[in-house]
Amino acid sequence: MGLIDNLLLGFETALTWQNLGYAFLGCMIGTFIGLLPGLGPLSTVAMLLPVTYSLPPAGALILLASIYYGAQYGGSTTAILLKLPGESSSAVTMIDGYEMAKRGRAGVALAAAAIGSFIAGSFGVLLLATVAEPLTQVAFLFGPAEYFSLMVLGLVGSIALSSDDIDKSLGLMVLGLLLSLVGTDINSGEYRFTGGFADLTDGIELTALAMGVFGVAEIAVNLEQYNRDKQSNRVVAKITQLLPGKADFKRMMPSILRGTAIGSLLGALPGAGVTMASFAGYAVEKKMSRYKQELGHGAVEGVAGPESANNAAAQTNFISLLTLGIPGSAIMALLLGAMIIQNIQPGPQVISKHPDVFWGLIVSMWIGNLMLVVLNLPLIGLWVSMLKVPYRILFPVILVFCSVGAYTARASVFDIYLLGIFGIMGYVLIKLKVSPVPLLMGMVLGPMLESSFRRALMVSQGDLSIIYTRPLSLSLLVAAGVLIVVSALPSIVRKRERVFSEA
Amino acid sequence: MAQSIRIKHQPNFVLGGLYALAGAGFAVTSLNYDMGDLSYMGPGYFPFLLGILLAALGSLIMIRSLGFSQEVVRLSGWNLRSISWMVGSVMIFGLALEPLGLVIALVLLVVLASLASHEFTWRTTLTNALVMVVLNVGGFVYGLSIPFPVFPEILSTFLQ
Numbered sequence: 001m002g003l004i005d006n007l008l009l010g011f012e013t014a015l016t017w018q019n020l021g022y023a024f025l026g027c028m029i030g031t032f033i034g035l036l037p038g039l040g041p042l043s044t045v046a047m048l049l050p051v052t053y054s055l056p057p058a059g060a061l062i063l064l065a066s067i068y069y070g071a072q073y074g075g076s077t078t079a080i081l082l083k084l085p086g087e088s089s090s091a092v093t094m095i096d097g098y099e100m101a102k103r104g105r106a107g108v109a110l111a112a113a114a115i116g117s118f119i120a121g122s123f124g125v126l127l128l129a130t131v132a133e134p135l136t137q138v139a140f141l142f143g144p145a146e147y148f149s150l151m152v153l154g155l156v157g158s159i160a161l162s163s164d165d166i167d168k169s170l171g172l173m174v175l176g177l178l179l180s181l182v183g184t185d186i187n188s189g190e191y192r193f194t195g196g197f198a199d200l201t202d203g204i205e206l207t208a209l210a211m212g213v214f215g216v217a218e219i220a221v222n223l224e225q226y227n228r229d230k231q232s233n234r235v236v237a238k239i240t241q242l243l244p245g246k247a248d249f250k251r252m253m254p255s256i257l258r259g260t261a262i263g264s265l266l267g268a269l270p271g272a273g274v275t276m277a278s279f280a281g282y283a284v285e286k287k288m289s290r291y292k293q294e295l296g297h298g299a300v301e302g303v304a305g306p307e308s309a310n311n312a313a314a315q316t317n318f319i320s321l322l323t324l325g326i327p328g329s330a331i332m333a334l335l336l337g338a339m340i341i342q343n344i345q346p347g348p349q350v351i352s353k354h355p356d357v358f359w360g361l362i363v364s365m366w367i368g369n370l371m372l373v374v375l376n377l378p379l380i381g382l383w384v385s386m387l388k389v390p391y392r393i394l395f396p397v398i399l400v401f402c403s404v405g406a407y408t409a410r411a412s413v414f415d416i417y418l419l420g421i422f423g424i425m426g427y428v429l430i431k432l433k434v435s436p437v438p439l440l441m442g443m444v445l446g447p448m449l450e451s452s453f454r455r456a457l458m459v460s461q462g463d464l465s466i467i468y469t470r471p472l473s474l475s476l477l478v479a480a481g482v483l484i485v486v487s488a489l490p491s492i493v494r495k496r497e498r499v500f501s502e503a
Numbered sequence: 504m505a506q507s508i509r510i511k512h513q514p515n516f517v518l519g520g521l522y523a524l525a526g527a528g529f530a531v532t533s534l535n536y537d538m539g540d541l542s543y544m545g546p547g548y549f550p551f552l553l554g555i556l557l558a559a560l561g562s563l564i565m566i567r568s569l570g571f572s573q574e575v576v577r578l579s580g581w582n583l584r585s586i587s588w589m590v591g592s593v594m595i596f597g598l599a600l601e602p603l604g605l606v607i608a609l610v611l612l613v614v615l616a617s618l619a620s621h622e623f624t625w626r627t628t629l630t631n632a633l634v635m636v637v638l639n640v641g642g643f644v645y646g647l648s649i650p651f652p653v654f655p656e657i658l659s660t661f662l663q
Contacts, residue, residue, distance in 0.1 A: 054647050167567070168515070171522040171560040178529045178553050185536075185546035192546055193532055216593060220586040227585070227621045392620040393631055396613045399589065400635045403596045403612060408649050416597030420590045427586045428521075431578075432514045450549045462542030 003129065006359050013058055013360025014367055022055070022063040023368045030070020031375055034077075035383055037084045039398060041071035043218065045334045046210035047401045049341070050408040057342040058360045064338055065361060066368040068331050069121060069314040072274060073372045076113040076307050077383055080106055089274040089310040092282040096295060096302025103298055108244045112252045112300050113307040114376045115244075120260040120308035121369035124315025127264055128322070129362050132351060135323040139348035142324075144455035145466045149476035151449045154326045156480040157269060158441045160487040169438045172429070176442020177449060179204055186447075187454065199414035206337050208406045208415045209443055212422025213429070213436045215402040219395050220423070221430050226391050244300070251291065252304040258284050259308030267313025273329040274310040274317070281309025315365060322358065323348060326445075330437045333444035513578045515568035522561025530554030588619035604654040605644065609636050 013019060033044045045064050052060035071087055078086030080097035093113065100109040142150070159169035182193040183203030194200035244252070262284050263277040285305040286292055295302045318335075320328045325346030327333040339346045344354055351358045376383070406419040429436045460466035468474050510516045530551055539545030592615035599608040613632035617623055643649045 051647065165515075165564075167560050167564050168518060171518075171557055171564065174553050174557040174560065175522065175525055178525075178550060178557065181550050181553075187544075188537065188546045190536060190546045192536060192550065193529065216589050217586070220589045223585040223589070223619060224582050227619075390622070392617065392622045393627060395620070396616040396628075396631055397635065399592065399616045400609060400612055400639065403593050404609075404639055404643060407600065407651070408643060408647075411650050413597050413600055416593060416600065420593040420597070423590050423593065424586065431581060432518045434518060453549060454544045457541050458543060460542075462540060464541065 003133075006133075006355070007129065007363060009355060010359030010361075010363030013356045014062070014364035018056075019059055019062050019360065019364060020367070022059045023066045023364045024371060026063045026066025027070040027368050027371045027375055030067040030072075031074035031077075031372065031383065032386060033067070034071035034074020035086050035387055036074075036389075036394065037078060037082075037086055039394070040087055040214070041068045042330055042334070043211065043214040043398070043402075044071075045331055046207055046214060047398075047405045049207045049210075049334060049338055050405045052338055053341060053409070057339075057344055057354065058357045060338055060342055061335065061357065061361050062364045062368075064335055065318070065365060068335075069311060069365065069368060070372055072307075072311045072314050073114065073117055073376050074383070076117070076303070077110060077376065077380070078387065080109045080113065080303070081384065082387065087274075089278045090307070091275070092278050092306045093303055095282075096297075096299050099296070099298030100300070100303065105298065108248055108300065109303045110380060111244050111377060112248070112304045114373050116252065116256040116259060116304040116308035117311035118369050118373045119256050120263055120312035121315055121372075122366060123260050124264050124267065124312040125362060125366045125369070127268075128315055128319055128365075129359075131319060132323050132358075132362075135319070136348035136351050139324050141472065142348075143470070144452045144459060145470050145473045146476065147452040148449065148456055148467060149473040149480070150324060150326055151445050151452065153476045153480040153483075154320065154328060155438075155441055155445060155449075156483050158329065159438050160483040164434055166484060166488050168434050172434055172436070173438035173442040176439040176444075177446040178442075179209070179439075180443045180446025181450065186451065197414070199412060202410070204443070205406070205409050205412075205415045205418060206334075206443060207409045208418040209422045210334060210440055211402040211405060212419045212424075213426035213439060215398060216419060216423030217426025217430055217436070219398055220427050222391070223395060248300055252300045255285055255289060255301040255304040256308045258288060259305040260312045263309030263312030264316045266309070267316035267328075268319045269328065274313045277313035278306035278310040281306035284309075311369075318361075318365075321346065322350060322361075325350070325448075327441070330440045333441055336444055509570075509575075510568055511570040511574070512568040512576045514576065515564050517578065519561045519564030519566075519568060522564060523558050524561070526554045526557030526559070526561055528554070530558060585619055589616060592616040601652055602656050604656070604658075605640060605651045606636050606653060607655065609639060 029044065030041065033039045033041065044067055048064065048067065052063060055063065072089060075085065075087030075090035076093050076097065078084050079090040079093040080101050083094050083098040085091040085094060097109045100106060155173055159166065159173060182200055183191070184201055185192055191201055259281040262280050266277040266280055267274070282302065282305060285301045286295055289295065289301045291299050291301055317328055317332055320326045321332045321336060325336070325348070327336045336346050344350060344357065402419060403416055406415045407413065409415060426436050456466050457464070468477060533547040533551035533554055536547030537545030538547045538551065592612050595615060596608050596612040599611055610632045613635055614628055617628040617631065640653060644651050644653055
């Protein structure tokens with residue numbers, strides 16, 4: 001089947017009323033939570049994961065995916081109008097976006113962000129559609145040893161580019177791996193680390209962990225800030241002219257293209273993700289733009305570049321999940337969880353066994369990007385009014401959805417207690433200044449990592465060299481090693497700190 | 504000032520300690536399970552390796568956090584009020600859900616959580632709780648048919 005046939009199949013799936021509805025709903029939710037500082041796509045996807053149990057597979061994935069890229073659109077609105085990062089990926093957009101807003105050019109900044117995101121998103125989806133099938137062919141050459149090494153690469157990649165010390169995030173990832181092993185061992189049927197709790201024999205519920213660490217803990221931290229500031233009225237910049245003029249278009253197009261290129265590339269790398277992409281997008285503008293001296297003083301390039309980059313990355317992020325079954329970021333890890341719930345075994349066989357789900361999801365991502373432009377530009381007034389929902393109303397609502405969501409996953413009160421316990425754990429981690437993301441990555445990949453390790457060594461009859469003598473497996477491990485070494489180099493560490501402190 | 508080894512980075516020292524404890528705990532517990540050998544690993548093998556790795560990383564972080572007295576990074580900003588209210592209200596929701604049902608448990612959750620805000624008012628909180636009850640009972644119980652106990656247990660036995 002050619003790409004055209006595949007895309008036609010995708011349109012067939014994506015254009016059903018139900019799936020259009022899920023994409024629309026996801027884009028609305030995504031934009032909304034993107035707007036709100038302190039509520040991100042990660043906690044939202046975690047909250048809605050249990051709800052998708054009862055949806056058909058394509059619908060569930062379309063809904064969750066659209067929340068993710070929708071949040072990239074919403075985040076820029078808050079950054080431009082309020083100078084608050086609605087999402088961490090729009091933190092650099094604040095710099096020039098808010099300067100533009102102060103000069104009465106908020107509308108142009110919003111339009112640049114939306115148009116840039118749309119172009120970048122469309123390109124990202126197209127790239128995903130073209131490389132997916134060839135990549136799955138490569139994946140069929142994979143044995144258990146290669147899978148093991150690939151997962152190691154994915155895990156290492158997810159921590160190498162974070163701003164934390166490598167040993168701290170590595171430790172958290174190992175803890176995540178260990179927590180994922182709690183429950184029944186598939187090979188022997190023996191219960192591990194259950195401490196006698198019958199509720200733990202099925203393992204720790206992923207959604208309870210994710211919502212505890214990213215929902216409950218973050219609410220507590222945000223609430224401290226909010227109670228300390230004692231300030232609830234936010235000043236929203238006024239929007240006057242929405243459509244950019246010819247001159248603006250001419251200036252933003254090169255930035256959009258540069259942002260798209262760098263974002264697509266970074267999104268496809270395991271571990272890099274959207275935040276890294278927007279920072280890189282801004283850095284590229286600073287180096288390459290003809291107007292680089294204006295950056296920081298309200299240049300449209302400073303909005304178009306990073307916003308295009310983060311949205312391109314949001315699409316190409318799906319590549320390794322959909323073709324290899326390896327999530328490159330924490331959100332992708334949750335989507336992997338959603339696939340498992342839907343009885344879709346993640347990996348290269350998804351494309352051949354569930355072509356409708358696969359191509360439907362890809363096409364719906366493009367349709368979703370189109371919806372988002374429509375939702376974000378003409379309806380901007382609606383979103384601005386939503387920015388005025390006070391936190392004192394919002395946070396109990398988030399807490400309710402976390403608690404109800406924890407129960408819904410398995411109809412188990414035990415999972416509500418787990419939610420609380422992981423809330424405490426997440427709070428301690430945030431206070432000790434470690435990002436909890438590697439914990440989630442470890443939690444999701446743990447069972448697959450263990451079983452591929454066991455199978456590889458069963459094949460080789462206990463000879464460990466199987467992992468580092470097969471060329472494909474070795475090159476993956478070498479790549480992981482290079483990432484660790486590079487990220488531990490002092491000069492890189494300093495640079496990275498500078499990039500993140502510029503936010 | 505006398506040069507003496509001291510904890511330079513308190514957050515890292517605590518974190519390393521927690522890792523080391525957790526790693527050791529997992530490694531020791533793994534010994535209770537069958538280890539097998541490399542060609543046929545038992546349930547204890549892989550977690551034992553990971554536990555050792557975590558304990559080693561934790562010790563490394565603890566050692567790195569020590570040093571000759573220079574600038575000291577202290578543990579700071581701990582304000583147990585918010586986290587206790589949040590986790591407390593989640594736990595009470597869990598305790599209340601089965602005996603008292605979803606409606607009462609949700610009201611308890613919203614009211615208790617809202618009390619942690621400096622802008623608490625009964626009016627907004629109760630409206631918020633009411634909206635949550637309607638949304639959740641409508642969406643989860645009737646919409647998605649999730650088997651939630653909706654009303655108190657006593658009431659339902661009384662009604663039968």
